[in-house]
Amino acid sequence: MIEITGLTKGYGATVAVDDVGFTVRPGRVTGFLGPNGAGKSTTLRMLLGLDHPTSGTALIHGRRYRDLRFPLRTVGALLDGAGAVPERRAIDHLTWIAQSNRIPRGRVREVLDRVGLADAATQRAGRYSLGMTQRLGIAAALLGDPEILVLDEPVNGLDPQGIRWVRSLVREYADDGRTVLLSSHLMSETADIADDVVVIARGRIVADGTLEQVTAGHDSLESAFFELIA
């Protein structure tokens, strides 16, 4: 379970995230929606211990991410833009990540198979297409077979087949009783995958509930979204 309470992040006079709070429950896919610059990535970065909150807490099973000794065994994360060094082979990229959390080496091959990169494992990351880079990021998130997945824009750069694959992956994960937090700006994708929806705009949470609750009285998630952020 992920519990975010009163999370605030300021840069000088600018408040990027303002008193954000929501809960992500196991067995459900939670869509985290918001326009560009709304504070989605900043919230996720604070949850994952990359950025310091000005105030508030973001807890994973009651603990801060920074306090987890081998975090990748609990949380798998894909962050928009954080990739492998171009000159390093994909298999080496995953190997160092696995070693850092004492994940067996055999798991590297397993996740490469799972994301469809087994044949390109020894290619350098710089030669990967955008879609392959995204798959490599997802492979890194899956390495520790974590109970919680945090995915920031996971379908960016993927072809329709890849998008379908991500959809089934997160569904399987949630159906297995695990926790999935999925940040996106794609309404139709989120509507197809999410059980719960959290909408953030200008750094504040403007809606938080089940997909049905958030879209009640609207034709679609998209129309609900635009009304909420207006």
Added chain:
Amino acid sequence: MGALAAVRASVRAEFTKIITMRSVWIATAVILALHLLIQRANLGSNTAAVTAITPQGTIEIFTGDPEPARGALLDLMVAGSFQMVLFLPVLAALIAGQEFRSRQLDRTLLAVPHRGRLVIAKTIAAAGFLTVVAVLIAMISIFFLYAATRAWDPGLATSADALCGQAGFLALAVLTGLVGLAFTMLGRGTLAGIGATVVLTVLTMTRLLARLSPALDAMLPLSAGRNLLLNPAQNTLSSGPAPALIVLLLWPLVTLTATGIVLYRQDAR
């Protein structure tokens, strides 16, 4: 599972990061090849100087400057290794600089969110790799000293004095390399690390600071290296070997501690 196991896992991961970077291997090969070339180029003149050692045991490595052969040849070997020390912080900057390419630092901190453990792991892994490179440099120096002196004293290159000189070089190489690593992390990029290294090198090599204030010059890492390794009878030094060793130990200690504090306090952007 203990904290020690976590540190060991982090060190292993950091070492894998180093040895899977093509640019690190290319830079290592260039440094070793350069040292080989310089040593090879000097072999003829050094062998000729050894052949001309007088019955009194003096040698003229530099024409018109006779000096005791044994000490002069050992100084020559240590000085040969010492000049390669300039390149090791650049290698360390390449090693640390990878964190700031493709936002790898995000991925690193997701894997090892404990900043203190990360800095310790980076330090140990980089020190290990730099030690291997420094040992290879020392071996090349020893080989060429042996090649030049084998007809006169075949045991000189592997004597206790020679190995002691190379041990000092190893310490200097690793410690200054770690300073380059710390500056790269503090400056958040390979160029910052290389830039800081160049500034420190220029301050020492131009002897500008040494002329203005020897005490201040003695505080520079490369000056401390000179003070530790070079013969005061042959070189103008700004302090003795004991203060030099303290200065050399303090530089990586202070800069790496600062790196840990900055990583802890700042956002990973």
